[in-house]
Amino acid sequence: MGRQLLLDKVNVAGINTYDVYRKEGGYRSVEKALKKMTPEEVLEEVKTSGLRGRGGAGFPTGMKWSFIAKPEGVPRFLLCNADESEPGTxxxxxxxxxxxHLLVEGMVTSSYALGANQGYIYIRGEYMYVLRILEKAxxxxxxxxxxGKNILGSGYDFDLAVTCGAGAYICxxxxxxxxxxxxxxxxPRIKPPFPAxxxxxxxxTVVNNVETIAAVVPIINDGGAEYAKIGIGRSTGTKLISASGNINKPGVFEIEMNITVEEFIYSDQYCGGIKNGKKLKACVPGGSSVPILPHYLVCKTAAGQDRLMSYESLADGGFATGSMLGSGGFVVYDEDQCIVRNTWNFTRFYHHESCGQCSPCREGTGWMEKVLHRLEYGHGKMEDIDLLWDIxxxxxxxxxxxxxxxxxxxxAAAIRHFREEFEWHVNEPVRCLEKNYGLVAEKVFEPVTA
Ligand SMILES: Cc1cc2nc3c(=O)[nH]c(=O)nc-3n(C[C@H](O)[C@H](O)[C@H](O)COP(=O)(O)O)c2cc1C
Structure with missing residues (x-):
């Protein structure tokens, strides 16, 4: 197991309470920042660390912070994005x-750098029990x-509240x-203007992901340069990965981003290999939004290099042969999984979650869902595959x-890499239905409107 900066104390009994957290060195970053550093110095450390946003896009955090406007007499805000609705994350x-408390601590230290006196943690509605945990912290x-007021006698005031959504991915x-x-x-608003x-x-306003804000704590404690030594290239520090699917050890792992995907999937320290000794079929490395990789591109790039769990290596080859680290929602598929069914399932989610403002998304996700549904349920035509591509x-x-x-x-990625499977659904619908549902085909043939 590599270095653990966020989860190193996760198994300490009572670490969710203030007393134990503090005894284990908690809130040191606040002491250091408020007593010994200027806000600009905190910002510089974050820039030096190379930290990139952990919410999916990987935008450099220090750079984002430096964009915040500072008009005289106008309040600034730090918002923590705890909406986490991406399937697989x-x-x-x-x-x-x-x-x-790691998040609360990160909020105080980060807000000090931004000159924000009010912060909010926006948490998804389904995480109600976590909201209670945060309220207590x-x-x-x-x-x-x-x-509160005048933290550690520094003259810096910061108020923090947690607020919850109603379970919408778009939020x-x-x-x-x-x-x-x-x-x-x-x-969503039209940008620009950007929130900063x-x-x-x-x-x-700055909006940052939970993990991004938590990572500011070890960066200030140990220094940005120390943080930047971990990982590889522009993928500095550690990354939390939530691993699920057909693996022996699903869960959340903190990794250094220079380990190989092969090690991550097969090593007992991480996913522990494919369940029931089956073969790897595909992998979605960064949550449902990122391109799926077929087995031969999971552990190796198209050029035959070992693929690493880094931003750059997972994206190697662009969307033709690569994918994205995204939010770190790592989903593994074994040889028995149906890619058409999985794609339909994801698309159903996006159609349901589209806010409906833009017609390409509002209508297009619905059309894709419909076409995928009929392919999955044995009513598809060969032209449907090209129609899907077009939409x-x-x-x-x-x-x-x-x-x-x-x-x-x-x-796009499912068609690009698994077109034969889509064609199989058109050519042999009965066998596909029996494979996916174990039912006699006639019983599940549903009427599907065109
Ligand atoms: C539809 C949609 C859903 C998103 N959901 C989340 C989310 O749940 N959590 C998150 O941190 N970022 C999410 N993002 C990304 C945020 O817009 C934003 O980039 C991120 O919170 C910035 O934080 P970071 O720079 O620390 O990554 C989502 C983006 C889109 C387009």
Missing amino acids: FKDRYLMEKIP IAEAYQNGWL GEETALIESLEGERGN VKGLWQNP QRKIEGNTICPLGDAAAWPV
């Missing part, structure tokens, strides 16, 4: 549930002087999150927010 939940932090998109926090329907200029109530191309890049892209990419 459950790392933020684990972190908040096990070590809630925040109350403890107030009681012990880490939140994880940062401007939809802001709308939702303002009490509006969670519709006009965010919450039109004030300068996804018309969605990608044509929407206000990237939910449209997120819906298009999995469909």
